[in-house]
Amino acid sequence: MVYDARVYDPAERLVVAMSGGVDSSVVAWMLREAGHELVGLFMRNGVKVPEGEASKKSCCSASDARDARMVAGGLGIPFQAVDLKRDFAEIIDYFVQSYRRGRTPNPCAVCNRDLKFDRLLELADELGAAGVATGHYARLAIVDGRVHLRRGVDRKKDQSYQLFAVSEAHLARTRLPLGDLEKPAVRDLAARAGLRTAAKRDSQEICFVPSNDYRKLLAEKGVELTPGVIVDTAGRVLREHDGIENFTIGQRRGHGVGGSVEALYVVELIAATGTVVLGGAEECRSTQMVVEDVNLIGIDRPADGVLHADVQIRYHHGGTPARIEFEADRAVVTFDDPPMAVTPGQGAAFYLGDRLVGGGWIESATRWEGSQVGEVAAADAARTGPSAASQTAASQTAASQTAASQTAERAR
Known part of the structure; x- marks a missing residue:
């Protein structure tokens, strides 16, 4: 299926978010073929990717900027590489602080909300563009004045989930030409159009975490790991660990506790005490x-x-x-x-x-009966006072932390 120019006014000027990958390259080609006036924008995040790692990331590296520029040049599209280091620094800080608080961050959703569908729209306004087009696999339409955002036809590539935090006002100015296409069709279009990115591998990692090693990033940002103990849901100490930042809810491997017939999962992280709680599958629900x-x-x-x-x-x-x-x-x-x-x-x-x-x-x-996971809510409540909706979570979490601390103290 080829982009249907009837969906949008082909006379409107658009900014295309070009990452240097095949998806955004095809978006630029499709929109140009439909008659749109375009400006290609590449976001520089200021993260230096080690030599040899850039090909694995397919996003935001110097080689990606070169690919995006050359694709735009081949299509006759004006191109700009925009310095968004400060904006990305805020996302990286959010990422780091989340791990400090025992949470598992979602930087892609934050990037979509704050950069791709906010900061780029500001730049679109400066350039006199009506909106922003991206290579996300999701379908978007305006029905009776409201945004209808649907999953992409290619369910394996569907990216609608990562757009949950984007405001309806911003989505109303967004164009998602790939939503009705499956990935093989996108690559086929890229090959037929002679785009240099046709065979480029998909991004597999967080763009600012080279080699997907977030622990190295935390170390570079001065985060000292929080050691503690691993306990079961009854409070029995199973072993010590080097840092709660190394764990996430649902983790089954890598916690170093074996010898159980039943598989053990991380079911709770208590950041204040560095306690990791393991339990069975049902306790992880x-x-x-x-x-x-x-x-x-x-x-x-x-x-x-x-x-x-x-x-x-x-x-x-x-x-x-x-x-x-x-x-x-x-x-x-x-x-x-x-x-x-x-x-x-x-x-x-x-x-x-x-x-x-x-x-x-x-x-x-x-989670399991009688336990409320919410150490972050409890920590926030200790600083600012819990709201009515979070008082129960705060009190139950505090009790859990106290029990774990007492158990750990006895073990010493």
């Missing part, structure tokens, strides 16, 4: 979670404050039916079938069928 900074897309909040939808809790999660109860700018999500590894710091995306209607950031999750 969550019946409920609290989601902060809720963003709705294309719908208004239901009159009764309740939405029934499928909730996706990480990038490759298929989604779970749930009841979403809104409270101010947060929501309490109760799952029909408790999923594994609901992870504070990750995003939760709300879907009605294949349509993304909103989402937010996972703050805490209720």
Whole structure:
């Protein structure tokens, strides 16, 4: 399928976010073929990628900038490489601070919200452009004045989840030409168009984490690992560890605890004490979670404050039916079938069928009976006073921390 020029006004001027990869290259080619006036923009993040690693990343390196510039030149499109080092520095700081707090960050969703669909729109305004086009695999349309954002046709490549935090106003100015295409078709178009990026490998890593070694990045940013103990859900000490930053919720391997018939997973991280809690598969499931900074897309909040939808809790999660109860700018999500590894710091995306209607950031999750995971909420409450919605989580987490500390002290 070729980009349908009838979807958008071909007379409008657009900024194309060009990463130097095949997807954004094909977007530029499709839009040029449709008659749009274009400006290609490449985002410089200021991260130096070691020689030999650039080919593995396919995003933001010097070689990527060269590829983007040459593709734009071949298409006759004006091109600019924009220095966004300061903006990226804020995302890197968010990434680092998340690990400090025992959370697992989602930098791609933050980048989409703050850079690709915010900062680039500011630049589009400066250039007199109507909007921004990207190579995301998602479908977008305006229906009765509201944004309808759907999963990409290629479900393996679908990137709608990573757009849950982007405002509807910004999405209304976004063009996603690849949403109706599957990846092989995109590569075929690139080859037919003679684009130098046709065979370029896809990005597999976070753009500012060379070799996918986030621990090295934390060390470079001066983060001292928080040692502590690994305990089971009964509080028994299993072993010591070198840093809580090395663990994430749902982790099954690498925790160094064996000898159990049942597989053990990381079910809780208590940053204040450096405690890692292991449990079985059922103890890693969550019946409920609290989601902060809720963003709705294309719908208004239901009159009764309740939405029934499928909730996706990480990038490759298929989604779970749930009841979403809104409270101010947060929501309490109760799952029909408790999923594994609901992870504070990750995003939760709300879907009605294949349509993304909103989402937010996972703050805490209720796991096994009598335990509330939410050390971040507890730490925040200690500084600013817990809200009514988080008092229970704060008190239960404090009790969990105290029990773990006492157990560790006895072990010494």
